[in-house]
Amino acid sequence: MLYREVGEFKTSYAQDSQTFPIKFDKYRYYFVVLVGLLFVPFVINDYWANAVFLPFLIYAIASLGLNILTGYCGQVSLGTGGFMAVGAYASYKLMTAFPDLNILIIVLLSGVITAFVGTLFGLPSLRIKGFYLAVATLAAQFFLIWLFNKVGWFYNYSATGMITSPDRSFGNFLITGPNATPASKYLFCFFFVFLLAWIARNLTRGKIGRSWMAIRDMDIAAEIIGVNPLIAKLSAFAISSFYVGIAGALFFSVYLGAVEVTEAFSIQKSFIVLFMVIIGGLGSIFGSFAGAAFMVLLPVALKNLLVLQFGWPVDIAAHFEFIIIGGLIIFFLIVEPHGLAQLWNLLKQKLRIWPFPY
Amino acid sequence: MNKENIKMMDIKNIVLRFGGVVAIQNISFDIFKGEIRAIIGPNGAGKSSMLNVINGFYHPQEGEVWFRGKKRGSMKPYQIAHQGIARTFQNIALFKGMTALDNIMTGRFTHMKKGIFSQMIWEGGASREEYENREVVEKVIDFLEIQHIRKTPVGALPYGLQKRVELGRALAAEPELLLLDEPMAGMNVEEKEDMSRYILDVNSEFETTVALIEHDMGVVMDISDRVVVMDYGKKIGDGTPDEVRNNQAVIDAYLGVSEH
Ligand SMILES: Nc1ncnc2c1ncn2[C@@H]1O[C@H](COP(=O)(O)OP(=O)(O)OP(=O)(O)O)[C@@H](O)[C@H]1O
Numbered sequence: 103m104l105y106r107e108v109g110e111f112k113t114s115y116a117q118d119s120q121t122f123p124i125k126f127d128k129y130r131y132y133f134v135v136l137v138g139l140l141f142v143p144f145v146i147n148d149y150w151a152n153a154v155f156l157p158f159l160i161y162a163i164a165s166l167g168l169n170i171l172t173g174y175c176g177q178v179s180l181g182t183g184g185f186m187a188v189g190a191y192a193s194y195k196l197m198t199a200f201p202d203l204n205i206l207i208i209v210l211l212s213g214v215i216t217a218f219v220g221t222l223f224g225l226p227s228l229r230i231k232g233f234y235l236a237v238a239t240l241a242a243q244f245f246l247i248w249l250f251n252k253v254g255w256f257y258n259y260s261a262t263g264m265i266t267s268p269d270r271s272f273g274n275f276l277i278t279g280p281n282a283t284p285a286s287k288y289l290f291c292f293f294f295v296f297l298l299a300w301i302a303r304n305l306t307r308g309k310i311g312r313s314w315m316a317i318r319d320m321d322i323a324a325e326i327i328g329v330n331p332l333i334a335k336l337s338a339f340a341i342s343s344f345y346v347g348i349a350g351a352l353f354f355s356v357y358l359g360a361v362e363v364t365e366a367f368s369i370q371k372s373f374i375v376l377f378m379v380i381i382g383g384l385g386s387i388f389g390s391f392a393g394a395a396f397m398v399l400l401p402v403a404l405k406n407l408l409v410l411q412f413g414w415p416v417d418i419a420a421h422f423e424f425i426i427i428g429g430l431i432i433f434f435l436i437v438e439p440h441g442l443a444q445l446w447n448l449l450k451q452k453l454r455i456w457p458f459p460y
Numbered sequence: 461m462n463k464e465n466i467k468m469m470d471i472k473n474i475v476l477r478f479g480g481v482v483a484i485q486n487i488s489f490d491i492f493k494g495e496i497r498a499i500i501g502p503n504g505a506g507k508s509s510m511l512n513v514i515n516g517f518y519h520p521q522e523g524e525v526w527f528r529g530k531k532r533g534s535m536k537p538y539q540i541a542h543q544g545i546a547r548t549f550q551n552i553a554l555f556k557g558m559t560a561l562d563n564i565m566t567g568r569f570t571h572m573k574k575g576i577f578s579q580m581i582w583e584g585g586a587s588r589e590e591y592e593n594r595e596v597v598e599k600v601i602d603f604l605e606i607q608h609i610r611k612t613p614v615g616a617l618p619y620g621l622q623k624r625v626e627l628g629r630a631l632a633a634e635p636e637l638l639l640l641d642e643p644m645a646g647m648n649v650e651e652k653e654d655m656s657r658y659i660l661d662v663n664s665e666f667e668t669t670v671a672l673i674e675h676d677m678g679v680v681m682d683i684s685d686r687v688v689v690m691d692y693g694k695k696i697g698d699g700t701p702d703e704v705r706n707n708q709a710v711i712d713a714y715l716g717v718s719e720h
């Protein structure tokens with residue numbers, strides 16, 4: 103009887119279009135945010151930050167970004183890894199070129215730079231669709247990684263070819279570099295996740311979100327309601343890349359600290375984020391989080407269960423992970439394209455009428 | 461009916477070819493402000509192609525389109541939508557992944573002006589604009605009597621209701637000129653009556669000019685002010701329903717006697 107919309111009559115359009123139409127959902131959301139803000143920072147340690155929280159938060163941003171492009175606007179991209187690399191290298195160049203620039207500004211600017219690059223590589227979407235567009239973005243992925251690997255200017259001609267994040271702080275708190283505390287790194291990423299999820303929600307519930315979905319569902323009909331396909335598609339590429347760029351900047355500067363581009367931002371990253379979006383749910387903000395959480399937690403959980411508990415060899419456990427993810431991708435693509443988010447909704451529907459289904 | 465005979469649209473000598481196929485051969489006709497103008501003709505006559513010329517999907521090789529007294533240059537369909545021309549399709553073209561409400565909300569696109577930064581913040585500007593437009597949409601929903609399917613994904617709706625939602629999306633745009641491509645195709649008698657009533661009501665209440673393609677002669681003769689008849693890309697008749705009914709070329713085309 104806890105989970106009800108009975109007695110919650112919607113008397114205005116504002117109430118009808120709220121993010122959480124059921125009070126209980128809203129409370130759960132507040133609860134998660136409060137725990138994230140007031141509890142986690144005090145108990146977080148290096149292990150939890152590096153194994154769970156930082157990758158989850160950063161991948162959630164990337165997955166929100168890709169979901170805007172693919173889930174909402176219907177433009178498939180396999181270039182996420184490459185665009186994350188753009189964000190990472192942009193933040194590196196900005197940090198080294200402007201040592202006094204605040205890290206917050208640096209991360210935001212990295213997003214803006216990636217937005218420009220993403221828009222550029224989104225231009226083919228005006229002519230080609232589906233599979234061919236996927237191939238074009240794949241080309242972007244390989245080109246960008248090649249570029250960052252080849253051109254010394256991007257890594258300041260360092261001998262190893264790697265980029266290393268210098269120490270930067272926000273206020274009194276060190277955010278990047280080996281001496282930053284897990285709590286400050288966590289809170290810095292948390293801030294971006296909070297901000298970007300809120301913006302994504304706002305964009306997708308209004309006019310621009312509907313123009314993306316219109317393009318996704320039927321581009322001809324989108325035009326007759328007045329949507330300029332050029333603006334709809336390129337704005338999706340720009341905003342998506344802004345998110346992915348910020349994720350890349352955080353991934354490099356806050357999470358890893360040092361990066362070798364072919365390792366950190368390979369095509370594998372593109373696929374991981376795409377899997378998050380598919381498993382979590384195409385066209386769902388909540389799904390972006392669910393997918394990121396799932397893909398980050400699965401290896402950790404499997405390692406704890408299979409390797410530490412059952413004593414499986416590490417490589418077998420890793421293969422097992424691939425099998426699970428592969429199976430789930432097929433399941434979700436065929437059975438439930440709206441992913442975990444939709445399963446969650448169905449569960450809620452059931453809960454709503456529980457325990458009296460009739 | 462007392463129409464003032466102001467030309468809202470003037471189609472002049474349109475020729476449209478697809479490779480060897482001539483879909484439209486030198487057709488001219490006009491649409492008066494406030495009237496219901498029907499385009500009829502056998503299958504493949506070029507009726508849908510004509511609507512596609514009017515709303516910018518097809519660019520004719522020859523001829524001119526005049527709208528509100530001005531000659532129209534080459535325009536994209538979305539620009540034409542912003543001029544106040546809305547349409548429905550012969551094969552339903554709804555946004556399958558969205559609810560009926562969201563589909564109709566998309567019809568308000570040309571009326572929503574808030575920029576991207578306002579939409580990011582939502583509170584204040586963008587949300588107010590959203591609710592104002594939502595009010596218009598709710599009126600359309602009431603008008604079409606589809607309150608109960610508001611939150612249903614359109615893919616799950618039966619054919620007749622999908623057609624109604626598509627009409628709703630076009631109406632939500634509050635167009636000056638509404639183009640309907642076979643709005644009653646595949647409907648039963650009752651659904652056709654409903655649809656006819658909606659079209660007549662839109663026309664009389666909101667003074668929306670309507671151009672529609674329809675195969676059901678009974679309906680066409682009942683609701684339209686004037687009728688253009690096309691056959692094999694040519695115009696073979698133009699006038700009031702009575703004039704068209706008694707036009708020998710039209711009778712021949714429909715009875716297929718022109719063959720001998
Ligand atoms: N995009 C296109 N490419 C090639 N040919 C086309 C195209 N669109 C229409 N045609 C041709 O133009 C002619 C007229 O087609 P149109 O769809 O306008 O007919 P219609 O009068 O709407 O017929 P129906 O009653 O069957 O809908 C047909 O011969 C058709 O094959």
Ligand SMILES: [Mg+2]
Nearest residue numbers: 507508509550
């Ligand atoms: Mg047709």
